[in-house]
Amino acid sequence: MTSLAITVVGHDRPGIIAQAADALSRCGMNLEDSSMTLLRGHFAMTLICAGEADAAQIEAALQPLVNDSLDVTVREVPEEPDLPPLGSTYLVTVHGADRLGIVARLASVIAEAGGNITDLTTRLSGTLYVLLAEVDLPRSADVTALQARLAAVSAELGVETSMRLLENDQL
Numbered sequence: 001m002t003s004l005a006i007t008v009v010g011h012d013r014p015g016i017i018a019q020a021a022d023a024l025s026r027c028g029m030n031l032e033d034s035s036m037t038l039l040r041g042h043f044a045m046t047l048i049c050a051g052e053a054d055a056a057q058i059e060a061a062l063q064p065l066v067n068d069s070l071d072v073t074v075r076e077v078p079e080e081p082d083l084p085p086l087g088s089t090y091l092v093t094v095h096g097a098d099r100l101g102i103v104a105r106l107a108s109v110i111a112e113a114g115g116n117i118t119d120l121t122t123r124l125s126g127t128l129y130v131l132l133a134e135v136d137l138p139r140s141a142d143v144t145a146l147q148a149r150l151a152a153v154s155a156e157l158g159v160e161t162s163m164r165l166l167e168n169d170q171l
Helices: 016-026 055-061 063-067 102-112 143-157
Strands: 002-011 030-039 042-051 070-076 087-097 116-125 128-138 159-166
Touching: 002 016, 002 055, 016 030, 016 042, 016 055, 016 063, 055 063, 055 070, 063 070, 087 102, 087 143, 102 116, 102 128, 102 143, 128 159, 143 159
Parallel strands: none
Antiparallel strands: 002 042, 002 070, 030 042, 087 128, 087 159, 116 128
C-alpha cells in the first residue's frame, strides 16, 4: 500500500475535482484526506491518497490536469496514524486593517505557547484582513496568558483578536 500527497493548483474552472477524483479512482487510489479551496480565482487542492499505484502512475493519470494549465505534484509520504489533539482546540479570529506580518507575529505567539495551528484561513477584502485559525493547545498551556499575549500583539498590529474553545470532532 502506498500513501501519496497530491497537490493541484491553478486557475479555477468547473470539473477539476471531478477529473482528479476520477483519475485517482481509476488507479485504485482511495481519497483519505483532502482540503480544497479557491484563492482569488485560483484553485488549490491537497490530497492524501492510499492504494497500490506509485507516484509515477498517478502523475501520468493526472497529466490531463497539467495540460489544462494546472500545476500537479505527487510525492510518496510515509504512513502515519492520525494523532489525537494535544489537548483542547481553540478558534482564533483576527480582523482589522491589513498590514505586513499579522500571520507571522500571531503564529509565533501561538507556537511559543506550545500551540499547533491545524487549520488556517485568511482573506483580504479591500483593506479588511480576516484570519481564522484552529489551534490545538496542550493541556499544560496557560490559556489566560496566551490570550493576554495575543491581545498585546494584536494591539501592536492594530487588529482585534478573539479566542474561544471549540468542541473536538470525534469521528
